[in-house]
Amino acid sequence: MTHEIPALAPWVLALLVLVGFAAGIVDAIGGGGGLLTLPALLGVGLDPHLALGTNKGQATFGAVSSALAYWRRGGIDRERAPIGFLGGLIGAVLGALAQLAIDPKPLRPIVFGLLVGAAVLLAVRPTLTSKPRAPTSPRALLGAIAVAMGAYDGFFGPGTGTLLILAFVLAFGDSITRASGNAKVTNLASNVASFATFALGGTIVWKVALPMAVGNAIGAHIGARLALSKGDRFVRAVVLVVVAGLLAKVGWDFVKR
DSSP: OOOOOOOOOHHHHHHHHHHHHHHHHHHHHHSOTHHHHHHHHHHTTOOHHHHHHHHHHHHHHHHHHHHHHHHHTTOSOTTTHHHHHHHHHHHHHHHHHHHHTSOSTTHHHHHHHHHHHHHHHHHTGGGOOOOOOOOSSHHHHHHHHHHHHHHHHHHTOTTHHHHHHHHHHHHHOOOHHHHHHHHHHHHHHHHHHHHHHHHHTTOOOHHHHHHHHHHHHHHHHHHHHHHHHHOHHHHHHHHHHHHHHHHHHHHHHHHHO
16 A cells, blocks of 8 residues: 655644654653654644554654653563563554554544543542452453553544543552653653564654654653653643543534534
8 A cells, every 4th residue: 555645845744743742741741642643744744644653753762761761760661561561462463463454545534433432531530539459360450451541542542542541540449650651661661662563663753753763852851751750740731731622623623514
């Protein structure tokens, strides 16, 4: 399958790099960076398959950067990391293969519909409180969450990090900041797996993905340090701002139609 790649002016590419930088900060703090980058990539004329692949291409570098920052500063439960990583890896491959098998024409409304659905789910998260608990089968539950969220990330992507945070708060009683760190492990695995799948499928526009990746990695490092230093209240505030902005944008798009 061939894809038409639009010519992008230098200022458009520079703007995408800035979006990648902002998304890296947001993603490292509370997830949802793809809620900024995917609409931007669709907005500059990439078809849905190329937009999804290129988005994953640039986001993977930010995922590595933020995971390393959390790991080095003790923000990740290391005993849970192997299961979270393996589950995310398996789920992402399945999700990415499913996405590549779908005709791209109906993907645009599906993508925006999923964005709205993700935003609604994320909007309720700040009302939740964490209460430490011990599930009867923590490994099985962690594996199930990681596979499911990895599949979602491989197929779609935006909001995965924040949905993982929500899942870890509900399932394990993590604090918001701790859940954010633990989410980075599964998110990293799903990013790497789907990145490889999309690269082999030829749906990453490298001339766009690589410059954005630089901005995303820098932003992710800054965002992880901010989250760890400022704590739960700051993480909640960032997520609320992202969700509100997304809802406003999607609502405006439908009004214009």
